[in-house]
Amino acid sequence: MEQRETEPIKDNFENRIEQSYQKMSENIPQPPPDAFSRIMETIGEQQEKQVEEPQPSMLSRVMTAVRNIRPVPALGWSVAVVQFAVILFLIFQPQTNGTNGLKTLSIDGSADRSIVLNVVFEENAVQKDINRLLNRVEGVIVGGPGNNGVYLLKLRKGEDFVKRLNTIENSGVVKFAGEKY
Amino acid sequence: MNKEAEKELEERLLKRVAKKDGSAFEQLYELTSKSIFFYLYRLLQDRETAEDLHMEVYAAVWKNAQGFKGKSRVKTWMFGIARNMAMNELRKHHRKTLRIDKPVRDENSFKAYKEFERHDSIQAALAQLSYKHREILDLVFFHGQSYSDISKLLAIPENTVKTRVYYAKAALKEEICKTGG
Numbered sequence: 001m002e003q004r005e006t007e008p009i010k011d012n013f014e015n016r017i018e019q020s021y022q023k024m025s026e027n028i029p030q031p032p033p034d035a036f037s038r039i040m041e042t043i044g045e046q047q048e049k050q051v052e053e054p055q056p057s058m059l060s061r062v063m064t065a066v067r068n069i070r071p072v073p074a075l076g077w078s079v080a081v082v083q084f085a086v087i088l089f090l091i092f093q094p095q096t097n098g099t100n101g102l103k104t105l106s107i108d109g110s111a112d113r114s115i116v117l118n119v120v121f122e123e124n125a126v127q128k129d130i131n132r133l134l135n136r137v138e139g140v141i142v143g144g145p146g147n148n149g150v151y152l153l154k155l156r157k158g159e160d161f162v163k164r165l166n167t168i169e170n171s172g173v174v175k176f177a178g179e180k181y
Numbered sequence: 182m183n184k185e186a187e188k189e190l191e192e193r194l195l196k197r198v199a200k201k202d203g204s205a206f207e208q209l210y211e212l213t214s215k216s217i218f219f220y221l222y223r224l225l226q227d228r229e230t231a232e233d234l235h236m237e238v239y240a241a242v243w244k245n246a247q248g249f250k251g252k253s254r255v256k257t258w259m260f261g262i263a264r265n266m267a268m269n270e271l272r273k274h275h276r277k278t279l280r281i282d283k284p285v286r287d288e289n290s291f292k293a294y295k296e297f298e299r300h301d302s303i304q305a306a307l308a309q310l311s312y313k314h315r316e317i318l319d320l321v322f323f324h325g326q327s328y329s330d331i332s333k334l335l336a337i338p339e340n341t342v343k344t345r346v347y348y349a350k351a352a353l354k355e356e357i358c359k360t361g362g
Contacts, residue, residue, distance in 0.1 A: 029218070038236055
């Protein structure tokens with residue numbers, strides 16, 4: 001219906017063309033008689049190949065895609081422009097705290113939030129007692145034992161730091177505890 | 182069989198092909214193979230390449246039947262697959278020897294068809310047209326495709342289809358006048 005509305009009524013010339021095509025249809029070349037069986041063979045071969053060849057992994061597909069990227073000058077220039085824009089942004093971004101925008105551990109006190117102690121445990125101290133002490137003082141062994149049996153104990157530095165230090169010293173399982181410098 | 186019934190049959194068959202029904206595939210092949218082969222042959226003007234691509238088109242139909250979204254007629258969708266393959270082939274050859282707008286003569290083409298082409302003034306004139314003009318006239322007058330289907334197949338607006346048909350007919354008239362038909 002739509003076709004009739006959009007397509008014009010055929011004129012004499014179009015009728016001539018159509019007649020010529022009708023005559024042509026009697027003479028058109030045919031696909032080879034064995035074409036269908038060959039198609040089925042091709043399909044069968046393709047299916048066999050698919051079974052034989054495992055699907056490439058995501059990583060290898062990504063690697064192939066990267067390898068296939070052609071060195072296009074426009075791409076190179078685009079990367080250069082983006083890099084330049086990032087550099088400009090880093091240079092001219094708003095400065096904070098009078099620190100030239102550079103953030104170091106000392107600015108927000110991150111470096112001061114914990115302290116590392118050198119600790120030597122009593123010879124007769126048992127694992128169970130040591131663990132209990134570590135839980136009480138919220139400490140973590142981060143190194144050791146060294147040559148003299150020195151362990152590195154990391155403690156959170158808070159208001160109760162001195163109290164926890166005293167707990168360590170008076171625990172009975174620690175022979176020595178001192179700040180590591 | 183009228184166009185509407187044919188369209189419905191094609192759709193029913195393709196749905197079954199999507200479920201890998203071999204007999205439906207064979208029926209679809211019987212129904213469409215001549216058109217597809219001839220479409221390829223007219224685009225490529227080379228029998229062997231048309232035969233090769235004809236097989237590839239059906240292998241692609243078998244493989245991608247599930248991907249048919251029903252936006253166009255099944256046959257139009259198949260013409261689309263054939264067209265993509267033919268264009269790729271022509272581009273490949275174009276880099277070497279062929280000119281897309283004026284395909285070279287094929288010595289191996291079917292004799293009967295060539296004889297007819299020589300003796301029918303319209304067909305002789307059609308052979309002189311650019312592939313774009315010949316293709317659109319083939320689609321309208323031989324394959325009976327609607328403007329809307331051609332628009333989807335060639336990925337151009339329907340108005341452009343109408344304009345192209347108009348200019349193709351004008352070019353054909355001119356060629357006929359030249360040959361004195």
